[in-house]
Amino acid sequence: MSRPSQRGITVTLCAITLAMFGGATAFLHRVHAERPQANLQEVLYIPSSKALKRMSLGYNGLLADIYWTRAVQYFGWKHKHKSMDYPLLYPLLDITTELDPHLIVAYRFGATFLAQDPPDGAGQPERAIELINKGIQANPDDWHLYYDLGFVYAMNMGNFKAAAEAFERGSKLTETHPFLRILAADMAQHGGELETSRLLWQTTYDSTDDPGIRSNAKHHLQALQVDETVPKLEELVRQFRENTGTQPTSFLQLVQAGLLRRIPIDPIGMPYKLLPDGTVQVQDPEAWSFIRRGLPPRDISNNPQKP
């Protein structure tokens, strides 16, 4: 029997390699499907930052970057699945900032992740304050951290006195943002008002180059607009009822009565809904993460009170 040619062997080996690799991929896919819980999101490899520092052999910076990436992945994964619980978020951020105390992004983004209410964040504003204070200790000259501290105090904890103090401290730094002084004064005067929230989010929107932070600020500003518009519309409905003695069935009647110039639409371009009882709601509640007005009653609990 003659030996197979070189070309024949090559073609056969190529075919077997591809077939086997294809088979391996298919089986791995099955393995993944069978063990979704094997996802390492919930695993903190080594919980002690001190042990990690020693094990990193001086490459703390790299390890901090790895842990930071892991924290972002963890948050992203949980956020995507609308999780109400983020147990590993603070430990991951704590380890990251312990490994590299000057990693400002970890404090800034980390505080946002921690402070926002679930499912948009971990709903742990106290932890966010703890993290930012740790950042301020390590980086006392960075005004961003004072801004974030004031922000969390005001927006997530409703502590306007502490927020004013944080902005005040930040405004006294050599290199700072002029808005901090204004914010400090505003907190002292108008803490808790919608306008204060708008000012804070507008400052965030204007003072960042990061598209993620900017987009988040934009969503909050739009939500504030809804929170402001819905009560105004409900007031107009009440006026119509008083004037005519009947409940309006659509906004068109309010336009015809001269109470509105046109059919009102929300910041994402959808018309508001007028309900038979005179309350006003957004068309698509699922599209809104941060509003507290204009939601069906059952959704109010998912969007807790904000200043």
Add this chain to the structure above:
Amino acid sequence: MTNRIGAIAFNTFREAVRDRVLYNLILFALLMIGSSLLLGQITIAVQKQLLINLGLTAISIFGVLIAIFIGIGLVSKEIDKRTLYTVLTRPVARWEFIVGKYFGLVGTLIVNAGLMTIGFFVALLYLMHGLQPGDLSILAAVYFILLQFMIMTAIALLLSSFSTPIESAILSFAIFVVGSFSDDLRSFAESTKGFAHYVAMAFSYLIPNFSALNYIASVAHGDPIPGHMIALNTAYALLYAGAVICGASLIFQHRNMK
């Protein structure tokens, strides 16, 4: 064909068991398993868990080191000693040489892992004064470690078929590390969009998934390994190792030996 592959595999096995590196690594692994008994004395409530974690990790890591350090020399040593030319002048196809070498080293690793596992069970017996039916799942975890060895040996052989031993060692170890984090890579792929998603996803399937073959922590907690996972992972490891060995044969087939 089977005889030729068997002869090469047997010679490879015989040569590997003469290697001093092998005994040093086995000794280190057994010392680590033994040291877990000492560590168990200074901890609370997790003595058995510690022994299983440390023992199986030692078997896994030292086995992988053996697979790498012996695997990378399988082809290059034959070329350096010029024994390869003698083999290839006989009616032995190049792919048969690679497959024979692979089986020889896998056989060596199975025997080594067997020795280390015996050492481990002796330590477990000493600590717990007996074995329980649940301890059988430890054997399943060892079996998964063997599947890891099969893949690592194939990778070491693939790399040594076209690069120097040092390069092969570094690359093999890097692949082992990346493969151990493949679940992280998959979750990263799932949380990204667009081009990055496809690249990360493709990469997570391309590299060997050692995370899926690591059940050390599970058995340390006494969790059983489901039978269908054993079947699926076996099929995956055999096919992946087969694909890599075919790739190695393909490269070796076209390698210029002059």
